[in-house]
Amino acid sequence: MTPRGPKYVRLDIDKAALLIVDHQIGLLQLVRDYSPEEFRNNVFAHATLGNAFGLPTVITTSTETGPNGPVPQEILDLHPEVTVVSRSGEINAWDSPEFRAAIRATGKTQFIIAGIVTDVCTAFLALSLAEEGYEVFANDDASGAFNKRAADAANDRMRAAGIQILSMFAIAGELARDWRSPIFAEVIPIVDKYIPSGSWLFRSHAAAQAGAKAALPSGLAA
Amino acid sequence: MTPRGPKYVRLDIDKAALLIVDHQIGLLQLVRDYSPEEFRNNVFAHATLGNAFGLPTVITTSTETGPNGPVPQEILDLHPEVTVVSRSGEINAWDSPEFRAAIRATGKTQFIIAGIVTDVCTAFLALSLAEEGYEVFANDDASGAFNKRAADAANDRMRAAGIQILSMFAIAGELARDWRSPIFAEVIPIVDKYIPSGSWLFRSHAAAQAGAKAALPSGLAA
Amino acid sequence: MTPRGPKYVRLDIDKAALLIVDHQIGLLQLVRDYSPEEFRNNVFAHATLGNAFGLPTVITTSTETGPNGPVPQEILDLHPEVTVVSRSGEINAWDSPEFRAAIRATGKTQFIIAGIVTDVCTAFLALSLAEEGYEVFANDDASGAFNKRAADAANDRMRAAGIQILSMFAIAGELARDWRSPIFAEVIPIVDKYIPSGSWLFRSHAAAQAGAKAALPSGLAA
Amino acid sequence: MTPRGPKYVRLDIDKAALLIVDHQIGLLQLVRDYSPEEFRNNVFAHATLGNAFGLPTVITTSTETGPNGPVPQEILDLHPEVTVVSRSGEINAWDSPEFRAAIRATGKTQFIIAGIVTDVCTAFLALSLAEEGYEVFANDDASGAFNKRAADAANDRMRAAGIQILSMFAIAGELARDWRSPIFAEVIPIVDKYIPSGSWLFRSHAAAQAGAKAALPSGLAA
């Protein structure tokens, strides 16, 4: 057996909290590295991760009474219990004492982060969190930038600091771990709502099975 | 004044009916000229046009007990009154007497069509309808193909027969015609639900206006 | 009812013949508007159409003892009865008396054509056939060019002469017409072999149904 | 000599007017078939054409007190003498009597049009103008859509009605016609301001010539 290799830092449902950073209706108009349809889907999917996996969630905004605007009501409705940390000026949320307090109040050491724009709000905070010693996982699907090139550069900058860039599905899979786990029941509606190709696959399977049973002589199908 | 030019055949809410062709959960898995998120959005938006504009709607499927599968429940729920014309074999829906009857029962002369796949189910039917003398408008956003190249070829084939290829937003705009029309109230929720960039724009405007009023001395805001 | 519109010229299994034009191993190396994997798949699928639908097939080559090389053995094996019309010089196959004779010997009026390269071998012949009054259908999937832009220009040139550009799947669908037709049994293996996404869909359906039946108490499954 | 071919309908500075359709700050946020930098450049260049070539100009807006917003001040500043035709509801500007009056008041028969979004505001109006018998030239650079595919479909729809789709540079060139014409002095600043690659070329040439003269013994350079 070869010697032990590099540690695989994986998401752990008991250690993780969710961060929703500057997902505001004004800023949403600036995102161009995803189509609007894809990005809205991804942003709502990100917000849903907190509910599905029971993760403490922190929502923060930047000057929301200005052009950046408020968080979409759909996201607030998913988290009725969360108080939004409304930053009146700090671009890097970590520079806000209220935000740092909210982070520490979660008691967690792993943070799943997404925000707008990737190269500013997401990257600055992620880099500060990593510097603090937290394990940071950036949800690439739900962070948006002015263009793909800016997003790529920001992701590479974060990687250089040890931040892991993941898709939303990888985050969900790493949290859930086992299809037999009770938590997995929470993953199914995420797939149905936010991963359409997965949804069609699940539904096709169910329809085919229902059809097979329906084709049996009446009374025999399970 | 120069002489009268080519006639502009525009959609007319009084002449138009909506066709939903083979939007089935199995076939939805085959579409690759849109991302899954975009295409589900577009297909549901297409189905909603019938409701929003009060258009007679015909839904048809191809061998739905086989791999093609049933229509997504969301679409059926939008049209509880519509009987699905379930074709057991005809690839071109026009070859089905039941479908032809359903078309004629609408009493309309303009048809807004979308289907899967663009080069087969959509194009064959659209070409037959055009040959019959109907005015055909294909919703490009809601027809899907194996790849963009197949869709392009199919759209060009339809254009050569006088079929007009439009975006969903162009269809909605041509039907509604005037922002002051009562029918326009039906367009707003379509934008909010299916055109995210438009939704953020609308919401940003409303938030800015609400903010401006809230900043007034209490009691003075309209 | 509005007046009769433009005629829909559709493929008819009784009128159609298949043309395989300069699908030679040397020329196959020049094609760059498809990946090599896609193009080999498409070229073999094109050749299979003749067998599946019982269409008279004409294979022709250009200076095959030179760098253009011979036709892949897989294609010849599909058509053991066909004599290859080996042109020693004519770039446009229609300039070859032997080829014209082979065309006429088919007794058909519709020709499904694909070849390498699209802008020369396919387009020149297709334009000559159209000039002769034949109905020409070009299989876009199985014609290859030096780059996409050359293919686009060639397809537009053909369209201007009334030639219809179709995907392979549209050709198969327009020939088969009905899933209940005996001919459709021939389409299933085409899908399984040449349209992988369709193949996985079909197999998933079958697996789901088999699973549903297997889950029944023994002896009850149909 | 072969017989006379199809008429080349070219822009004529004496027959042409400029139309600026719904270039509004809200709608500008929706455009995604150009980068924001390119599109702002192109929209301002379009507005400048009226000044450079002394064309009567009509500016119109759609519900500008709502989310669509006002026209950028930069455009209004270019046309201090133009009264904006503010439509309170009509999506197709031709449906507005005030707009029709403004068109007729120009006394022109050729219209250079650009607007947001291409498939609605630009296409609907262009199609109506063509139906009226006007010669319509759409500035493709300055019309924006939700995505490239929607723009392509709209441009094809316009082409089918005889509308010519041109780049801004083609419009300027067809209006100016001759580098020696006095009007051409107006084209140089357009190139310098809106066509950066042309600007660098012009400046490089001037710098090289200045350098060559500077290298001469003092007093000899022209």
Add this chain to the structure above:
Amino acid sequence: MTPRGPKYVRLDIDKAALLIVDHQIGLLQLVRDYSPEEFRNNVFAHATLGNAFGLPTVITTSTETGPNGPVPQEILDLHPEVTVVSRSGEINAWDSPEFRAAIRATGKTQFIIAGIVTDVCTAFLALSLAEEGYEVFANDDASGAFNKRAADAANDRMRAAGIQILSMFAIAGELARDWRSPIFAEVIPIVDKYIPSGSWLFRSHAAAQAGAKAALPSGLAA
């Protein structure tokens, strides 16, 4: 036999002349719908067509003492006998009496054209030539534009006037017609010099054959 279809207007070596329009070193820097390597290759290939096929050739330039600059020496060297028609102002070369005289002096009725930029210098002249009743063939490979979208629009504008857009290889093939023709000896060096993939194919074939013969016992190889 079906009735005679649309006429196939094909290039004829006895009717054709070559036009080289504004292929100038300043303008070459503006082209962005091809990589610089591809475009230089294509422009030189275009110029070579005149030599290879013995076509009368007309070269014209626009204000060549200004930033547009002179024609690359490589092109002039290919055509030592051609007098360049140097236009001091006319953007559309057809507006120049000297150029019209040069066209008429060729005594030809088919013109193969390429120029910079596609939407101005190429399209304007091509449209005028078509209007005059000439048959016009635009070499898409050797016309360059500011971007692909401008080129696409210009090509569509030309197509609408009956101009045929072809690749360089299609032009060469349609002129040569037969690999056995003496003229074909002129095509081989074009392929070797300007179509690298064809060159490697030809050379691979020759190397393989030489290798096969070399492997024979000495003295036996042909």
Add this chain to the structure above:
Amino acid sequence: MTPRGPKYVRLDIDKAALLIVDHQIGLLQLVRDYSPEEFRNNVFAHATLGNAFGLPTVITTSTETGPNGPVPQEILDLHPEVTVVSRSGEINAWDSPEFRAAIRATGKTQFIIAGIVTDVCTAFLALSLAEEGYEVFANDDASGAFNKRAADAANDRMRAAGIQILSMFAIAGELARDWRSPIFAEVIPIVDKYIPSGSWLFRSHAAAQAGAKAALPSGLAA
């Protein structure tokens, strides 16, 4: 001589085993970073590596009686001797004791891995294997994701843990090492079947050589 540099960890036929992870017919429908034709080709090529190079092979699946479905029969037929490790729940195969046992039973220290989807099934397992101290080589061609961006992020995550991402051809080349090795005879059919451009090249060479010999006076060719 400069000092010894970083160790080049290369694949070694004596140390390597092949892993086929969740290549199941349901999951195959979800892959969108390759065309279906390319991906099926690549997945089958991956499975063939085990046979060609005589590598111990482990096949595993995830809940195969559900929508994920079974492994394609073509893959099972290549490995009749392999028992599929069917995981009923573990997303990361390393979490399955049966799978860990199968890995250890190979007695190998290098693992060539591919799976669906890249960011979940491939990456999680690869990261765990690397943590265990194994040398991991991911076959990028045969791992599929929802989109290219998710695949890129997953590959970068694996690279950060020292996992090497390779093409299938690089894997084959690094295992075979020498064209004269007996093992290389196994590589030829892989190229012919799964690398079409290589296949055409090989066949062209053979045809040219055969032609050269055939051209000799009868009896002299080797």
Add this chain to the structure above:
Amino acid sequence: MTPRGPKYVRLDIDKAALLIVDHQIGLLQLVRDYSPEEFRNNVFAHATLGNAFGLPTVITTSTETGPNGPVPQEILDLHPEVTVVSRSGEINAWDSPEFRAAIRATGKTQFIIAGIVTDVCTAFLALSLAEEGYEVFANDDASGAFNKRAADAANDRMRAAGIQILSMFAIAGELARDWRSPIFAEVIPIVDKYIPSGSWLFRSHAAAQAGAKAALPSGLAA
């Protein structure tokens, strides 16, 4: 709390200087990884950073009397006080004693760099600065290359030496830090001038608020 992680080296307005490297009108013509409109915008935005944030600025050029040409006057006008370091030969500006002196004269330890071309003038200097121990931040938006691939390789080369690659917006955000800071007043005009999507957003907000106030009974609006 986990232990302190990797240091986040962020831009600090007190430590940073701006470098403008070979942004010359000849070299600007060579850049092809951005559209000309985007790149001019980005280059002017880069130059403006020095003014907006009061950073010492160093401008350097390479053989500016030759084809590389002078710096655009717009950039010089932004920095009337800066003496351009005109290198007569050194490709890597660090090889120039005058340039090294200019760098040291700034007294800063962080350098924000952009130049043409990315892989030569930007990368060579950035690598030398990093080797000297400076903290280097490359503005990816304002460095241009012959193609995207060359830029990607150069950026990766710089990253391997610890140089951080950022977007212009990230640079501005990291310097400004807080929307309430007096320095932020300088950021607003940058957004308005160089980030059009941000400009439209800001203006839309202002227009909506003005509209809301205007809709109040006269005299009541703030």
Add this chain to the structure above:
Amino acid sequence: MTPRGPKYVRLDIDKAALLIVDHQIGLLQLVRDYSPEEFRNNVFAHATLGNAFGLPTVITTSTETGPNGPVPQEILDLHPEVTVVSRSGEINAWDSPEFRAAIRATGKTQFIIAGIVTDVCTAFLALSLAEEGYEVFANDDASGAFNKRAADAANDRMRAAGIQILSMFAIAGELARDWRSPIFAEVIPIVDKYIPSGSWLFRSHAAAQAGAKAALPSGLAA
């Protein structure tokens, strides 16, 4: 002053040798991550670097009597003095004793490498050279792969071993260092021949200067 940073390993004309690896006419047909025109240009440019900078050059081939074929004659003509190391089997050239001897005979410690295909012939050798302690610089422009994705993966693999990936222009610039150096006279023809955009720029400058002088009264121009 901050402490000394990471060492910048730059190319040094006195330490460097050039490697031309498997640039063979058969393999050239397999390359698809560049257009054929670009890649031939880049491969010839790579070979010219040895001549221009007087670098010892090693050319090697793999089974050149088979389908891989010989090196293009143009490359051999550039290096009449070089004996090609013809490997009869070793895929990684480092496995060949003759090749290792040729490397050592150069007496150099830096190697500039390019080859076909990137992920096999280039990467394997580059990784072995790096392991030996040499400094390796891969010319990305002149290494070709089956597709861009395979090239990206191979380049990342090389980067992880400290190999630097550069463009051809970066290599030339880092070797030449100063426009005033005598060696730079060798760079001008490289730009003129292999970097067309640079060539047009240089020529435009010369033409403008010649024109400025020609415009002077006769006898005064320098």
